[in-house]
Amino acid sequence: MTKLEQLYEGKAKKVYKTDVEDVLIVDYKDDATAFNGEKRGTIVGKGVINNRMSNYIMKQLEKEGVPTHYIEELSDRETAVKKVQIVPLEVIIRNVSAGSFAKKLGMEEGKKLLCPTLEFSYKDDALGDPMINSSYARALGLATQEEIDTISKYAYKVNEVMIKYFESIGIELIDFKIEFGRYHDQIILADEISPDTCRLWDIKTREKLDKDRFRRDLGNVEDAYQEVFKRLGIE
Ligand code: ADP
Ligand code: UDP
Numbered sequence: 001m002t003k004l005e006q007l008y009e010g011k012a013k014k015v016y017k018t019d020v021e022d023v024l025i026v027d028y029k030d031d032a033t034a035f036n037g038e039k040r041g042t043i044v045g046k047g048v049i050n051n052r053m054s055n056y057i058m059k060q061l062e063k064e065g066v067p068t069h070y071i072e073e074l075s076d077r078e079t080a081v082k083k084v085q086i087v088p089l090e091v092i093i094r095n096v097s098a099g100s101f102a103k104k105l106g107m108e109e110g111k112k113l114l115c116p117t118l119e120f121s122y123k124d125d126a127l128g129d130p131m132i133n134s135s136y137a138r139a140l141g142l143a144t145q146e147e148i149d150t151i152s153k154y155a156y157k158v159n160e161v162m163i164k165y166f167e168s169i170g171i172e173l174i175d176f177k178i179e180f181g182r183y184h185d186q187i188i189l190a191d192e193i194s195p196d197t198c199r200l201w202d203i204k205t206r207e208k209l210d211k212d213r214f215r216r217d218l219g220n221v222e223d224a225y226q227e228v229f230k231r232l233g234i235e
Contacts, residue, residue, distance in 0.1 A: 001025075001080060011037060012050070012196060022183075023071060024083045026051075032196070034215040036128050043214060043221050048076040049229045050194035055079055056234050057162065057193045064161045066154050068189040069181065084181025084190050087143050090121040090129055091151060093159045094175040098199050099212075101175070110206065116159055118152055123179070150187045151180050158189065166200065169231040171209065174199035195225050 003025050004017040011033045016025040028047035033040050051073070058070040069081040094101055097111040120137060121129040132140075134148045143151070158178060166173045176198035179191035191197075195210040202209060209224040 001074075003078075012047075013192070018080070020080075022083045024081050025074065026079050026081055028077045028079075028192075032211070032214050032221075034211070036125060039215070041214060043225060045222060046196070046225055049225045050192055050196055051077050051079055052234050053229060053232060054192040054194050056232060057165075058189065060165065061158060061161055061189065064157065066157055066161070066189055067183075067186060069183070069191075081190070082181075082183050082188065084183045084188060086123070086179060086181045086190060087147065087151065087187070088123040089132075089137060089142060089151070090123050090177050090179065091155045092119045092121065092175060092177045093117065093155055094119075095159070095163065096172065096174040096199075096201075098174050110201075116156065118155055147182075147187055154180070154187070154189060158193075162193075162198075167203070169233075170203045171228070171231065172201045172203050172206075174201055195228050200228060 001023065002019045004019060006014055007017050008015040012029055012031060014027040014029065016027065018025055028051040030042050030044055030047045032043045032046065055070055055073045058068040062068055069084055071080040071082060073079050094117045095113060097107045097113065098109045102109045120132050122132045122142065123129060137143050137148060138145060155178060163173050176193065178189060178193065180187050181190040198210060199212060200209045201207065208218060209228050212218065213221045213224050
């Protein structure tokens with residue numbers, strides 16, 4: 001497979017065309033942004049960790065019946081993926097109160113929720129990714145009800161699989177964001193699953209092992225990403 005011209009440069013990844021139909025190459029960067037791009041920085045080694053971790057988790061999810069865009073890891077930072085039409089929804093699942101949820105509801109962080117919650121944000125940087133519900137998504141033509149049902153079903157399944165997996169390596173899955181895309185007639189999981197897109201806390205110490213260390217200037221950002229990577233035991 002040959003990497004052709006760059007199609008897009010996002011905040012965390014570059015996306016390239018290839019000589020194979022329906023196949024893209026994503027290239028993970030060390031660039032970090034938060035608060036809709038207002039805070040910028042670098043997390044050394046993040047691109048490698050996010051690429052390898054995301055691929056590892058997507059492979060597990062495939063085995064559990066969740067279709068994903070993953071095709072092949074090409075290098076430490078590059079992966080071949082199925083080219084999808086991204087559904088412009090950020091799909092967020094929460095198991096424990098944190099971040100915008102805790103703030104909005106006047107709750108402290110770290111409270112276990114009685115059941116997992118599912119929410120959608122409209123993926124639009126100019127609007128600051130506003131939270132919407134499924135009827136907004138239908139009304140705006142972002143997705144059909146059938147697509148929303150499939151996305152919701154897969155999102156809960158991803159949560160189930162990931163809770164168990166992270167628990168086995170001493171990590172509590174607090175919340176995460178995923179994206180889906182349309183590939184021919186199918187809805188498949190796309191984008192990435194990494195410490196950039198999940199809140200991951202050490203089960204014993206409840207130390208944050210994710211991008212909140214960068215967002216909130218907690219220090220030891222690289223160490224936290226490395227710790228998650230080490231526990232995953234990817235070879
Ligand atoms: P952002 O666009 O938010 O700055 P990134 O830097 O992660 O984010 O850029 C990657 C872009 O590629 C995102 O917009 C994401 O929705 C999109 N994307 C992820 N996976 C695929 C895929 N399989 N096919 C097409 N686009 C994808
Ligand atoms: N998230 C993300 N990208 C975003 C917004 C949120 O990956 O643009 C992830 C975030 O890392 C967390 C979850 O989604 O794991 C829920 O985030 P929240 O809504 O609490 O927003 P935040 O507090 O990060 O603004």
